[in-house]
Amino acid sequence: MRTRMMGRLLGSLLAAGLVMGTAGVGHAATAVSGTAAAASAETSATAAKAAAYPRVYLNTVVNQWTHWTPDYYDSTHAGWLYAGSNYFYCIKEGVYYSDNGRRSRYWLLTDDDSGNRNVYVSEVYLDQWGWDNVYSLLDYC
Secondary structure, eight states: OOHHHHHHHHOOOHTOSSSSTTTTHHHTTTOOHHHHHHHHHHHHHHHHHHHHHHOEEEEEOOOEEESSSSSSSGGGGEEOOOOOEEEEEEEEEEEEEEETTEEEEEEEEEEETTOOOSSEEEEGGGHHHHHHHHHHEEEEE
């Protein structure tokens, strides 16, 4: 319990740039072109959020692409998450996605099997138990 509280506190401090070594990151990112700056800022915030949440294991039923942002666009493709037992940090609202007989706008934050950290996958590929219980198991990012 104390570890989880410390993790959330540290994640909040990282997100606010209050831990040594992170202050000024937002200012450096603004010098980059608009899209890159937004992606950099979101990645930093996402990393801090992931550190603040415990890992929750759920089963996925297919191998699927992971994305840097909560959407299905080819331009945000990061890597792969293989079917089976996988851990997730939190859930975030994003672009609607339909497949596997389901439709949802919620995306799960995880680390993929390609070595990418803090990437998103759609919740539509969870097994039936995960699909039924994901909102009670994961916090919102």
